[in-house]
Amino acid sequence: MTAPTTEKFAMGKSMKRKEDPRFLQGKGNYIDDINLKGQLYMALVHSPYPHANIKGIDSSAAMKVEGAVACVTSKELNAYNVGWLPTFHGLDKQMVLADGKVLYQYQEVAACYAETREAAYDMAELVEVDYEPLEVVNNPFKAMKDDVILRPDRENKTNHIYNWNVGDSSATDAALAASDHVVKQHVVFPRCHAAPLEPCGCIAEFDTMGRLQFYVTSQAPHVYRTALFLVLGIPEDKIHVISPDLGGGFGNKVPVYPGYVCAIAGALVLKRPVKWIETRTENLTSSFARDYHMDIEIGASNDGKLTALKVNTVADHGAFDAAADPSKYPAGMFGIVSGSYDFPVAYANLDAYFTNKQPGGVAYRCSFRVTEASYLIERAMDIVADELKMDPTELRRKNFIRKDQFPYKSPLNFTYDSGDYEHTMDVALERIGYKQLLKEQAEKRAKGELMGIGISTFTEVTGAGPSKHFDILGIKMFDGAEIRIHPSGAGIIRTGSKSQGQGHETTWAQIVAEELGLDPQNFLVEEGDTDTAPYGLGTYASRSTPVAGGALALAARKIREKARKIAAHVLEVDERDLEWKDYKFEVMGAPGKSITMKEIAFAAYTNPGDNEPGLEATLYYDPPNMVFPHGTYVAVVDVDRETGETKVRRFLAIDDAGTIINPMIVEGQVHGGLTEGFAIAFMQEIAYDEAGNNLATNFTDYLVPTSLESPSWETGHTVTPSPHHPIGAKSVGESPNVGSPAAFVNAVIDALSPLGVRHIDMPLTREKVWAAIRAAEGQAAD
Amino acid sequence: MNEIPVSIKINGKQVTASVESRTLLVHFIREQAELTGTHVGCDSSSCGVCTVLLDGDKPVKSCTMFAVMAHGHEITTVESLAPGGVLHPLQQAFWDQHGLQCGYCTPGMLMTSVALLKHNPNPTEHEIREGLSGNLCRCTGYNNIVKSIQQAAGVMSQAIPAAADD
Ligand code: FES
Ligand code: FES
Numbered sequence: 001m002t003a004p005t006t007e008k009f010a011m012g013k014s015m016k017r018k019e020d021p022r023f024l025q026g027k028g029n030y031i032d033d034i035n036l037k038g039q040l041y042m043a044l045v046h047s048p049y050p051h052a053n054i055k056g057i058d059s060s061a062a063m064k065v066e067g068a069v070a071c072v073t074s075k076e077l078n079a080y081n082v083g084w085l086p087t088f089h090g091l092d093k094q095m096v097l098a099d100g101k102v103l104y105q106y107q108e109v110a111a112c113y114a115e116t117r118e119a120a121y122d123m124a125e126l127v128e129v130d131y132e133p134l135e136v137v138n139n140p141f142k143a144m145k146d147d148v149i150l151r152p153d154r155e156n157k158t159n160h161i162y163n164w165n166v167g168d169s170s171a172t173d174a175a176l177a178a179s180d181h182v183v184k185q186h187v188v189f190p191r192c193h194a195a196p197l198e199p200c201g202c203i204a205e206f207d208t209m210g211r212l213q214f215y216v217t218s219q220a221p222h223v224y225r226t227a228l229f230l231v232l233g234i235p236e237d238k239i240h241v242i243s244p245d246l247g248g249g250f251g252n253k254v255p256v257y258p259g260y261v262c263a264i265a266g267a268l269v270l271k272r273p274v275k276w277i278e279t280r281t282e283n284l285t286s287s288f289a290r291d292y293h294m295d296i297e298i299g300a301s302n303d304g305k306l307t308a309l310k311v312n313t314v315a316d317h318g319a320f321d322a323a324a325d326p327s328k329y330p331a332g333m334f335g336i337v338s339g340s341y342d343f344p345v346a347y348a349n350l351d352a353y354f355t356n357k358q359p360g361g362v363a364y365r366c367s368f369r370v371t372e373a374s375y376l377i378e379r380a381m382d383i384v385a386d387e388l389k390m391d392p393t394e395l396r397r398k399n400f401i402r403k404d405q406f407p408y409k410s411p412l413n414f415t416y417d418s419g420d421y422e423h424t425m426d427v428a429l430e431r432i433g434y435k436q437l438l439k440e441q442a443e444k445r446a447k448g449e450l451m452g453i454g455i456s457t458f459t460e461v462t463g464a465g466p467s468k469h470f471d472i473l474g475i476k477m478f479d480g481a482e483i484r485i486h487p488s489g490a491g492i493i494r495t496g497s498k499s500q501g502q503g504h505e506t507t508w509a510q511i512v513a514e515e516l517g518l519d520p521q522n523f524l525v526e527e528g529d530t531d532t533a534p535y536g537l538g539t540y541a542s543r544s545t546p547v548a549g550g551a552l553a554l555a556a557r558k559i560r561e562k563a564r565k566i567a568a569h570v571l572e573v574d575e576r577d578l579e580w581k582d583y584k585f586e587v588m589g590a591p592g593k594s595i596t597m598k599e600i601a602f603a604a605y606t607n608p609g610d611n612e613p614g615l616e617a618t619l620y621y622d623p624p625n626m627v628f629p630h631g632t633y634v635a636v637v638d639v640d641r642e643t644g645e646t647k648v649r650r651f652l653a654i655d656d657a658g659t660i661i662n663p664m665i666v667e668g669q670v671h672g673g674l675t676e677g678f679a680i681a682f683m684q685e686i687a688y689d690e691a692g693n694n695l696a697t698n699f700t701d702y703l704v705p706t707s708l709e710s711p712s713w714e715t716g717h718t719v720t721p722s723p724h725h726p727i728g729a730k731s732v733g734e735s736p737n738v739g740s741p742a743a744f745v746n747a748v749i750d751a752l753s754p755l756g757v758r759h760i761d762m763p764l765t766r767e768k769v770w771a772a773i774r775a776a777e778g779q780a781a782d
Numbered sequence: 783m784n785e786i787p788v789s790i791k792i793n794g795k796q797v798t799a800s801v802e803s804r805t806l807l808v809h810f811i812r813e814q815a816e817l818t819g820t821h822v823g824c825d826s827s828s829c830g831v832c833t834v835l836l837d838g839d840k841p842v843k844s845c846t847m848f849a850v851m852a853h854g855h856e857i858t859t860v861e862s863l864a865p866g867g868v869l870h871p872l873q874q875a876f877w878d879q880h881g882l883q884c885g886y887c888t889p890g891m892l893m894t895s896v897a898l899l900k901h902n903p904n905p906t907e908h909e910i911r912e913g914l915s916g917n918l919c920r921c922t923g924y925n926n927i928v929k930s931i932q933q934a935a936g937v938m939s940q941a942i943p944a945a946a947d948d
Contacts (some may be wrong), residue, residue, distance in 0.1 A: 016877055024873040025887025026819015026860035030886065033818040117809075118802060197823040197831055198886045247821070248920050280824040328791045427852025501884030501921045631827040668880045671923035699828035699918070707914040 009583050010513035010520045011727070014664035018521070019505040028245045031201040031217050038274035039203065040069055042263055043120035044282065045110040047102035050356040050692030051137070051150070054098055055130040059109060062126040067119035070270055071127060072111045072262065075097040079510065081267055085231055085256060087225075088472050091162060091330060092154075092321035094359060096258045102131070103150060103319035104356050105694050106285035111262035113270060121568075131359060136692035138352040138409075140293065140316040149355045161321050164331045166412050167347035175308035175345050179299030183384045188761040189358070189372045191291040191316070191686040193284055193696075194364040195704060196500070200286075201277035203258050204267040211238045212267075212740045216260060218243040219253040220538025222496050223472060225530045227256050232264065243528035249500035250676070251363030252761065254324045254540050257286055281697045288357070288686055289364035292372045296380045304390050306399045309346040309411075311337050311376065315361070317352045323361030324540075325368050326470045326477065332368025333461045333626075335412035339377035340421045340459045340630060341399040346411035354691045365676055365737040367462045367541040374458040378742030382455070382749065384757065392746070393429060396457050397422060407723075414461055416628045417722050419656065420646020424718045425457050428654040430630035431716060437636060438556040445754055450639040454747025458739035462731040463546025468621045472537060476622065479543075480534030481551035483512055483559060483671040484616040487605040488520035489598035496536010497548035498528045502669065502771045503563040504544065507661045508552055511727065515556035516563075516597045517583025534618055541628075542731035545661070546722075551621035552725035558617040563600045569609030571595055627722045629730040631655040632738050635747040644770025646682065646748055653740070656718045658730035663717075664733050671713050673736025679705050680737075681744035685763050755780070790852045792817065795860040801849055807842075808832045810849035811859060816830050817875030819860040819889045820844060823918070833890035834859050841897040843916070860889035863896070871941070872896060872934040881930035883921035895931050903939050906933070 022028055059071035074097040077083040084093045098109045112123035137143045137150060143159040150159055176182050212234055218224050221241040223437055229236045246253060259276050264276040278286070285752045293314040293565040299307035315331070317323065325332045331350045338346045352361075364371070385392040400421040401408050408416040437453050444451045467476035484489040493508050505525040509605040513520035536548055537780040560580060568575035571593060585600070593602075604615040636650040653670050660666050683703040686696040696702035721728025741762060747762050749757060755776035760768055784868040792815045799814040811820050811834065822845055823829035832845040835858040844857075863870040872895050875881065882888040891914065898905060898913040905913065910931050911924070919927060 017880070020877045020882060020885070021869075023888050024869065024876055024884055024892070025864050026817070026889045028819075028885050030818075030821070032812075032822065118804065195920065196884070196886075197829055197918060198821070198884070199823070246884060246886040250920070277822075280826065280829075373831075383874075503883070664880050668883060668922060668926060671920045671925045672883060675923035676920070698826045699824045700826050702919045704829075704920060706916075706918060707911040707928070710924045713923060713925050 008514060009517055010510040012660055013510065013660055013662065015510060015520060017503050017506045018509065019503065020157040022631060029746050030082045030198055030245050030247050034203055034244060036205050036216050039273040039653060040113045040115065040266065040270060041117040041120040042266055042274050042276040043124040044108045044259060044262070045112065045113050045124045047107040047109050047317050048105065049102055049131050049133050050105040051134040052131040053101045055132055058128040058342060059110065061128065062112060062123040065119050065122045065126065067115035068123050069113040069115065070266065071123060071267065073097055077265060080265060082232060082261055085258070087259060087320060087322045088255065088324040088475060089327050089330060094320040094322050096261045097610050103311065104358050105692060106358065110337055111266065113266050113274060116245065116251045121655060124366060136356050136689050138356060138690060140314045143280040143353040143355050144628060148357065159661035161352040162318055162330050163351050165347065165349040166335050167386060168345055168411070170312050171345045172308050175766040176299045176310060179307045180302045181300045181387060181421050183298045183300065183380070183387050185296055185383050185759055187296060187376055187379055189290045189292045189294070189375055190762055191288045192757065193288055193686055193702060194250035194252035195284060195702065196248025196250055196252055197591065199278035199280060199283040200253060200257060202263050203273055203275045204264040205273035206267055206271070211240060212264065214264065215242045215244060217246055217253045219249045219498050219500060219540050221498060221528050221530050222535050223475065223538055224256060225579055226475060229471060231261065233621060234241045236600045241530040243498050246498070246500040250365045250566045251540055252287065252291060253500065255287055255291055255322060255362055273516045280699060284697055285358055286700055287322065287360035287362050288318065288633065289360065289362055289366065290372055294372070294376050296376055298380055298384050300384055300388060304388050304395050304398050306341055306343055309338055309343045309580060312347040313350040314531065315350055315352040316355050317361050318355055318357040318359040320623050321361070323670055324363065326464055326472055327474070328469060328636055334369040334373045335371035335414060336370050336459065337377050337459045338412050339374065339661045340457050341451060342401045343411050348412060357688060358694065363540055365673055365734050367460060367464065367734055369459045371738045374460060374738045375742045378456040378458055379745060382746045386753065392455050393425065393434070396425065398593055407632045413552060415625060416459065417625055418720045419459065419628060419630050420718065420720050421457060424630065424656050427718055428634055428652055432634045432650065432652045450641055450751040452637045452639065452747040452749070452751025454635040454637070454743045454745065454750055456633045456670065456739050456743035456746065458559050458742070460738045461626045461628055462734065463623055463627045464543055464544035465626055466624060471636070474729045475537065477537045478620050479536040479551045480618065480620045482534045482618045483555050485559060485601045487602050489518050489601040491518065493525045493552065495527055495548040496532045496533055497539045497544040499539060501664070502539070502544065503665045507534040507665060510661050511549055513558045515553055516560060524690060542734040545729045545731050546627045546725060547621060547623055549729055550623060550726045551619050554621055555619035558619055559615055562615060563597060563609045566600050566603050566608055567595045570603050570607060599672055614650060618654045624730060627658065627699050627725060627730040628635045629655065629657045629732060629735050631735055631739050633743040635743040637747040639748060639751040639753055639769060644766045644773060646764065646769060648744070650714065651711050651725050652714040653736055654716045654718060655732055655735050656720050657732035657735065658720060658722045658725065658727035660717065660719065661729065667715050669733050672713050674713050674740050675705055675710050675736060677737045677740030678710065678744060679703065681741045681762055681764060683763050683765065701737055752776070786850055788849045788853050790849070790857045793859060803848065803850055804869060805849045806845055807849050807852050808844035811844060811857065817859050817861050819884055821889060823886065828918065830894065831887050833893045833917060834914060835897060839897050839900050841894045841905040860892055861915040868888060871937040872930070875930040875933035875937065879926045879933055881922060881927045887919040891919065891927060898931070899935055904935055925933040945948055
């Protein structure tokens with residue numbers, strides 16, 4: 001007897017990507033590749049001042065440029081009632097064009113429309129703005145004094161935006177007071193930017209029927225449609241949002257930017273299509289991610305058992321609170337800060353402030369503030385281990401949430417679905433040769449060489465989310481999926497998600513093919529067009545596989561149930577006698593009597609019997625819970641004592657993302673995320689000087705790692721399926737970016753620890769590391 | 783505005799147009815020749831998504847050249863690599879090795895790689911990484927791009943003697 005086959009049909013296969021042939025031949029269709037007949041070009045005027053009153057705007061010289069068509073300021077926008085935009089989580093509104101004052105350097109002040117791109121930029125150069133500079137508030141600690149109120153437009157005359165907290169404050173304080181050890185550390189996660197290689201852009205046109213055709217770089221096209229209805233008052237049936245191929249997104253293409261509103265307003269008033277494509281400088285200065293100043297306290301007993309966790313955060317949100325977080329979660333999923341550890345009690349508190357900086361608080365490959373939280377706890381675990389003189393892996397092992405504790409209710413109110421942290425760590429330590437590395441490190445240390453091993457055993461929370469908790473602009477965070485099977489067994493799949501390089505055209509086909517036993521090569525996957533795709537909240541926060549992927553699997557099962565009826569008709573049996581086995585319907589007890597989905601598809605259109613003809617399904621999936629992917633990352637570095645230069649010798653990522661759809665794509669996601677984590681750890685920061693000048697406005701100052709700096713990545717995985725997800729999948733896109741910064745920093749600090757260095761804030765540039773070595777050696781010499 | 787007649791042979795086809803002297807080569811390629819595979823990703827000559835070949839084998843960043851500077855020269859873009867839809871060994875290798883995700887950097891990566899392999903048919907990993915260092919990729923982390931170029935180098939070096947035989 002042969003064992004029943006467990007070979008999967010399409011799931012778990014490294015199928016090559018269906019979208020690649022067009023990208024490889026230069027046939028992708030990105031926003032700037034689209035041109036509409038008669039289109040105008042738009043360029044924006046930006047403020048050179050971080051904080052100033054606007055005394056006047058004179059566009060007369062600009063309007064003399066050959067090809068100039070119009071110049072618009074907040075005055076015109078306000079006349080149409082579109083001068084301000086609501087921010088996604090509803091806690092604030094944002095100026096479209098500076099209204100009376102500017103609040104950050106590079107803020108949009110005027111929009112110029114012209115016949116050519118060059119003429120539009122010439123116009124923007126010539127718009128004269130009379131600024132009256134005001135005192136600059138360039139950090140949240142200055143902001144909290146409320147000496148200068150940045151936003152007099154708001155009801156409360158304070159720079160404080162909101163307080164958010166979770167957990168049990170007094171129990172946590174009591175537990176800390178009773179602990180043998182309390183370890184404290186101030187940790188900054190600097191301001192950075194997702195910087196996809198394709199900047200944002202759009203083309204707006206009102207067609208002859210007065211319908212807005214809006215082509216835009218959007219990770220969430222349906223949300224844009226509803227947001228445009230809310231901002232502009234245009235009925236939703238008169239708005240068509242099309243998000244074409246996206247050249248990366250990583251969170252940067254979630255917000256609705258002022259430029260989009262200006263393009264639409266221009267198209268409406270000038271009755272011509274308007275195209276606007278960001279410059280790189282505009283891209284880097286219009287939004288940001290992170291910028292959390294965090295104080296952590298961890299209590300521990302003498303034997304290394306964690307007793308309590310307390311985190312206090314000051315968040316710098318810039319000029320407008322334009323964070324794209326769900327309404328009820330102004331600090332996103334920061335509550336994941338208790339990480340992979342079984343803290344008996346915990347408390348997290350956060351206060352957010354306005355400053356004269358670019359607005360945002362959008363994600364950077366991160367499920368709403370998870371990166372800050374994971375970095376903090378993983379960094380702090382190493383500091384605790386150091387103080388307790390324990391190996392950092394032993395401290396973690398001792399405090400992991402155990403496999404048998406799931407579903408695990410965290411002290412900060414999440415219910416973790418599943419995980420096996422210890423196993424994943426063991427796999428990683430074994431593969432990297434941890435014991436060997438420790439031995440080598442001891443030898444090197446004896447010679448005065450600086451070698452470091454950094455561990456991060458993170459847990460993240462993704463897949464927002466269950467409608468009882470999660471909404472954006474009031475819209476619940478579900479996702480829709482639609483599948484149509486054609487008579488030949490080929491089909492079309494549509495979802496409300498939107499790939500930016502994640503390969504949905506391939507993985508979505510694999511999910512459906514697996515459920516139905518059809519060929520994944522014969523599924524067309526369509527996303528990004530709000531006229532055809534079912535409603536969905538889009539792709540960010542690692543939510544596509546957890547939410548849209550779940551919707552697809554369930555929609556496919558709905559099709560299977562209908563197919564059962566048609567199969568029963570064709571085979572002339574009762575549908576209860578049919579069993580879905582080995583990717584076909586078999587008559588129970590009559591092996592050999594079976595029908596494939598391909599045959600059923602044909603019958604659905606040619607011989608459906610009394611059943612409704614056709615074979616298609618639409619399904620909206622409201623996930624019952626979030627998913628909690630985890631992983632163990634290990635970095636091995638060598639730091640040059642003389643120059644401060646860090647070399648990442650090895651980096652191993654063992655991820656547990658639940659069920660894997662396509663291992664090749666998962667590995668690619670991990671490589672990309674690790675490289676972004678590497679960039680954050682070592683080179684990326686949007687720094688501001690005292691005067692409020694933004695110091696990272698292009699790729700010569702805001703660095704993206706090249707092939708030369710980027711380490712070679714080693715990857716692997718363990719599989720702990722999500723118990724509630726239809727196919728047991730979690731997510732992986734963000735894990736490497738969430739989990740890796742701590743591994744890098746822990747490794748560098750481990751290398752420097754013989755010198756007595758305890759912590760350095762990112763980015764760990766050569767200069768910073770060198771200065772830390774010098775300072776430590778200086779102290780030692782004293 | 784003063785317009786100047788510019789004539790450039792792009793992928794074997796002469797493209798002639800009157801453009802402003804400040805028109806960048808990348809815009810000439812995208813707008814006059816209507817070849818949109820060559821992209822723009824920065825304002826500082828940093829990213830390389832605009833890379834094309836000048837006179838057959840010299841990779842240049844077409845955002846950092848004026849169209850007039852290419853007058854009378856030959857330009858090769860990504861659109862020329864798969865005549866009749868048959869993928870170039872490098873395109874095939876990028877597909878096989880998952881050397882692309884969003885695809886935005888891919889045309890520039892491919893053109894740089896074509897030139898790299900022309901000058902050095904059997905590069906080491908370090909030579910590949912050095913050769914690519916003017917082309918940023920935000921998605922792949924470069925591992926698979928390196929593998930792609932290694933695969934193509936293998937295929938192409940085998941293909942040459944075979945071709946010489948017949
Ligand atoms: S567009 Fe970035 S280098 Fe040419
Ligand atoms: S594949 Fe997206 S930038 Fe390289």
